[in-house]
Structures are given as C-alpha cells and as structure tokens.
Amino acid sequence: MMRAAVIQFPGSNCDRDMAVAIRDITGADTSLVWHRESVLPSGLDLIAIPGGFSYGDYLRSGAMAARSPVMQAVIAAAGRGVPVLGVCNGFQILTEAGLLPGALMRNAGIRFVCRTVGLTVENNQSMFTSGYSAGEKIHIPVAHHDGNFFADDATLDRLEGEGRVAFRYAEPVNGSARNIAGVLNDAGNVLGMMPHPERMIEAMQGGSDGRRLFEGLIREIA
Numbered sequence: 149m150m151r152a153a154v155i156q157f158p159g160s161n162c163d164r165d166m167a168v169a170i171r172d173i174t175g176a177d178t179s180l181v182w183h184r185e186s187v188l189p190s191g192l193d194l195i196a197i198p199g200g201f202s203y204g205d206y207l208r209s210g211a212m213a214a215r216s217p218v219m220q221a222v223i224a225a226a227g228r229g230v231p232v233l234g235v236c237n238g239f240q241i242l243t244e245a246g247l248l249p250g251a252l253m254r255n256a257g258i259r260f261v262c263r264t265v266g267l268t269v270e271n272n273q274s275m276f277t278s279g280y281s282a283g284e285k286i287h288i289p290v291a292h293h294d295g296n297f298f299a300d301d302a303t304l305d306r307l308e309g310e311g312r313v314a315f316r317y318a319e320p321v322n323g324s325a326r327n328i329a330g331v332l333n334d335a336g337n338v339l340g341m342m343p344h345p346e347r348m349i350e351a352m353q354g355g356s357d358g359r360r361l362f363e364g365l366i367r368e369i370a
C-alpha cells in the first residue's frame with residue numbers, strides 16, 4: 149500500500165484537508181507528522197507540505213518552518229527521489245528550504261487573494277501533472293497574501309526551458325513573474341504550487357480539477 153506523510157507545523161491549517169484528499173483519492177496510509185520529528189515514517193511514497201500560516205508568517209512566510217527539524221529529513225527524502233508536494237504555505241516552505249528556486253513575495257496588489265482562479269497546465273509530463281492534458285485550462289482556488297513568485301530572468305528562462313513550470317495563472321492573480329503558479333525541481337519529484345488542489349476534489353467544493361493531480365500521482369507512483 150502507498151504510504152504518505154503530511155507535515156504539520158504550528159499554524160498549518162490545510163493539513164487535515166490534505167490528508168483527507170490523499171487518503172480518499174489514493175488510498176494511501178497517510179500519517180500526520182509533527183515538525184519536531186527528525187525521522188520520517190519509513191517507506192514513504194509521498195510527502196505533502198500543506199498550506200497555512202506556519203509561525204504566523206512572521207519573518208517571511210515559510211522561513212521558520214523551513215528550519216524545523218523535520219525539514220532535514222524532507223530534504224534528504226527529496227534527494228532520494230521521494231515525491232514532495234508543497235501547496236501554498238508548503239510552496240513557500242519549499243523555496244525557503246532551498247528545494248525549489250525563487251521566492252514568494254507579497255501579492256502585487258497587497259491584499260489577500262481568496263478565490264478560484266483559472267490555471268493552464270504547462271507541463272503534463274511530470275508525476276504530479278499526468279492527470280491533465282497539456283495546455284488544459286483548469287480551476288483551483290487560491291488563498292494567500294504571499295503568492296507573488298519571483299526569480300531572476302535567467303532562472304525563469306531555465307525553468308521554462310526545462311519544462312519546470314507546471315502551472316500558470318490564466319490571468320494575473322498576484323503579480324507572479326510570468327504568471328507562474330507552480331514549479332518543479334530539477335529532478336521533477338518536488339512540486340510547489342500556490343493553488344490548493346486539495347480544496348477541489350469533489351463536486352460539493354465546486355469542481356474536481358484538484359482531484360486529478362492526486363489521481364495522476366497515484367498512477368505514477370503505483
């Protein structure tokens with residue numbers, strides 16, 4: 149059976165939603181792991197870093213969480229090829245931990261943005277995006293004040309050239325460079341994205357475009 153872990157930090161608030169999505173869609177044996185742990189459950193097939201307001205977003209969103217003991221284990225697992233999915237605050241934590249390039253700055257419009265946005269699937273060849281077709285337009289909610297992705301032009305060119313832009317906003321949402329909403333690491337086993345796929349897994353939530361990320365992932369991992 150597939151095994152997954154969802155990491156919890158003080159101030160995480162999407163941890164249970166993420167665990168429910170993973171359990172319901174993939175059937176994985178999913179544990180919640182507190183940030184003070186320095187050892188992860190063995191044999192993990194997926195690590196999820198959920199959304200929220202770790203450490204109250206003080207200093208910079210994700211900066212303190214990135215220095216939690218558990219992140220050393222997450223970095224080691226990512227290095228071994230274990231898939232790591234970071235959503236929203238999770239994306240911020242992954243950039244702060246150096247697992248993904250760039251930074252998430254304050255939204256260009258200063259305000260918190262909380263609404264369902266259109267995304268285009270830029271690369272459907274990754275283990276996280278194989279449930280979509282290339283160029284497909286999907287709808288997934290965002291809820292953040294620091295979603296404005298920044299990287300220097302050389303890094304952005306490299307990300308685009310290597311197919312590491314997984315998702316792009318269909319229209320400007322937060323000032324993100326080149327409307328980037330989600331990026332992959334070099335090896336393709338780490339994805340960070342600001343939109344919340346775990347909040348769009350059944351009709352009751354307004355759609356199921358997020359569900360297909362997890363469905364694609366289970367097929368890739370199984």
Ligand SMILES: NC(=O)CC[C@H](N)C(=O)O
Pocket residue numbers: 198199200201202205209235236237238291292293294295
């Ligand atoms: N939903 C979230 O994960 C919020 C992320 C972060 N605290 C922000 O507002 O930018």
